Amino acid sequence: MPGKSDTDPDDTNVETSGDRYKLQGVARALRLLDLLADAGATGFTVTELSQQLETSKSSTFALLRTLVAHSYATEIQPGPRYRLGRAVIRLADSLTEGLGLTEIGRPVMQELTARTGWTTRLAVADNGFPVFIDRVDGPGTIRFHTQLGRRELPHHSAAGKAIMSALDAGRIRAIAQETGLPGRTRNTITTVDDLLADLATSRTRGFAIDDEEDDEGVFCLGAAFLDRTGTCLGSISVTGLKRDIPTWRVRELGESVRAHADDISIGLGGPTWHEYLAGGKAPTW
Amino acid sequence: MPGKSDTDPDDTNVETSGDRYKLQGVARALRLLDLLADAGATGFTVTELSQQLETSKSSTFALLRTLVAHSYATEIQPGPRYRLGRAVIRLADSLTEGLGLTEIGRPVMQELTARTGWTTRLAVADNGFPVFIDRVDGPGTIRFHTQLGRRELPHHSAAGKAIMSALDAGRIRAIAQETGLPGRTRNTITTVDDLLADLATSRTRGFAIDDEEDDEGVFCLGAAFLDRTGTCLGSISVTGLKRDIPTWRVRELGESVRAHADDISIGLGGPTWHEYLAGGKAPTW
DNA sequence: TCAGCATGTTTGGCACAACAGAACTGTGTT
DNA sequence: AACACAGTTCTGTTGTGCCAAACATGCTGA
Structure with missing residues (x-):
């Protein structure tokens, strides 16, 4: 099986029954954990869980x-x-x-949030897809909620596009094919060519922009960081309301995000983005 | 089962076969997760895991x-x-x-660490036992590592004693009985009477002290916080090297911890420690 | 080059673990 | 009181998940 398609960005859809070695009981237990995670603080009763699991009460209870x-x-x-x-x-x-990322990343994120007042998030790259693993919320009352630990589609977030801007064109095309680039707002990029163009500017600029491409009214800036081998491990991004950022401040803020991502790269023993592009290890299109 | 050498409030020892409704497969899966957690970044191979699980390779594989x-x-x-x-x-x-604790607690912890330079930790109370769920490391190179999510013994940490200082004497005696108050250093409190005396002063003082009772050379100060119903949800503590804190600064630092714990209580809609003691809801001995 | 060993992976058959359903207990409601 | 409903416990049967052993792969050293 060549396409070992671990490509499913959808967690819930683990019904891919192709897996021979699935243990029913364990699989149920894990789904149960997922359900409990959705429940939050209030939790669920046995009956509720058994219904959602589509399993008898007694089994759920066990x-x-x-x-x-x-x-x-x-x-x-x-x-x-x-x-x-x-x-x-x-x-x-x-x-x-x-x-080892949070140790290095957390202080950087805190500083970035302190400086900008915006929510900072950190994503790791999972085959080119972003998985958010940490966040530092800004002081405002508005919260930009993110599910941590989920594999997200890369084409409609600044964090995702920042990661993709370190990939070669082939992989980007593959991702586009695989995901189909579904639209989320009227600004979402939905064609491969537009995506490649956007990524090209992101790459030279040093940071990626999500201009209401994921949610109406929400604006993000993201930048990737690299480890000592020059591979992209992930990205950080800041999120805020579009109305809070005048056009002329985008560059300034973006460069701040870039600089902080570089701080993480340095902490990991890796090159800054500028060094990365100059070093010839970055894929060229 | 001879005493597992490390002081272990015993997550691993869930062999208590009295449990009727244990599903073997699921139990194995959960133990497997625990093992993987111990592995850290390097991970384990199938054979290693199967040995530790005491299960055949094929089952482990599945x-x-x-x-x-x-x-x-x-x-x-x-x-x-x-x-x-x-x-x-x-x-x-x-x-x-x-x-809802980390949202409220995290900023407070950050401020406390920023102000003191010491590592701050947050524990929730689990039947009087502390379970650390978050930490903010200080800037120094020395790291005080804690396993998050484990139920610790309460009598040799400032966080644990802070929590216990909100319990009634009966419960404290029960905990002492249950745990046996094992010693860790020469300073560890190992008798119920000493413990009660220590908790009494902690209570009136507003914060608990761990003076090398858990680890040689390590000094901690902890204070409990309360929710709107006046029950103790947990505590925060700061940890540092004993040689870094002169005796005359203990009170000052302790009161700072107390004040920050009160901030958390207030964020939760609860009373400050002072109000709690005055309000008559605190158990009296 | 080829045994020899130590991994990871696959298979199949058997035993019994874990299912579902029904009975039982408890608590709140009319 | 009688009901309704949710959480527990019990039990028979079946199909799941065990294990042993075979297969595949990769590494070592002779």
Whole structure:
């Protein structure tokens, strides 16, 4: 099987029954965790969960008890409701710790948010797709919520386009083909040619712009960072309301994002974006 | 099962086979996740995991494939190694989001660390036991590492003692009984009477002190915060080297921790510690 | 070049773990 | 009181998920 298509940006669609080695019970447990994650603080009751899982109450109950025994879920009162348990924090901490990114990235993000007042987010590159793993919210009352840990489509976010601007044209075309570049707003780029053009300017400019391409009224600026081998590990981006940024400030803000992304690259022992482009290791189109 | 050498409030030891409704497969999967969490960035191979799980390679393999299919694990090269996948981040984010604590707590922690230069940690109370769920590292090169998401023993950390200082004497005695108050350094409190005395002063003082009771040379100050119903949700603490803090600064620093914990209480709609003690809702001994 | 070893992957058959459904318990509502 | 409903527990049966052993692959050193 050549196209080992791990390409499915949709988490929920794991019904791809091609997998031979799927353990039903475990798969159910993981879906249960996903459901609990959706529930948030209020949690779910056994019956609600069993309905969503399309599994009998008794089986769901057994699953839950197993999760609880291992602290992956906890029971909260009243009327026994279940929500995620503390064990999941340990997992996430271990993962991000292992990446070593948050240690380096967090202070940089904090400074960027402090300086700009905008929400900063950090995404890692997963085969050219952005996966947001951390964020620092700005002081304002408006929150730009992001699901962390999900693989997003790359073509309608500044973070995604920043990552793509470090890919070669072939891969970009492949991604476009694979995702179909669905539109989200009237500004979303939906053709390969437009995308390549946009990425070309992003690359020379040093940062990518999302001008209401993901959400009406929302404006983002993103820049990629690199590790010591010169491969793009991910990107950071800032998000705010379009009405808050006059055109003449875009360049200034974008260069600030670029500079902070470079700080992360340096922290990782990698080159700045400028060095990267000059070094000849960047793919040329 | 002879005592596992590291002081372990025991996540791993879920062999308590009394649990009727344990699903073997799921339990294995969860233990597998725990193992992967220990692995960190390097990950483990199938054989390593199967040995640690005490399960056949083929079964372990099937488990792994199921985890991978749901993005709870990923395969990394070379020589197929497995580590945690991005899905776990989503879980943790959902959990802390739900608690609403990190949103309120994070800025406070940042300010406290910025002001003191010490590492700040946030613990939630789990039946009187502290579970650290977030941290903000200080600028220094020395890092005080904590496993997030683990249930720790409460009697040898400032965070734990801060939480306990909001409990009634009965519960404290029960915890002492349950844990046996094992010693960690020569300063660790190991008798119930000493513990109660220490907690009494902590309570009136407004913050708890860990004077090399957990680790030689390490000094901590912790203070509890309360929600709108006046119950203690957790505590924050700062950690540093004992040699960095002269005796005369302890009070000042402790009161700063107290003040920041109060900020969290206020953010949660709860009373300050002072109001709490005066309000008569605090248990009296 | 070829055994020899140590991985990861695949298969198939059997046993029993884990399903579903029905019975039981508890709590709040009319 | 009787009901309705949700959370538990029990139990028989089936199909799931176990394991052993075979297969494939890659590395080592003779």
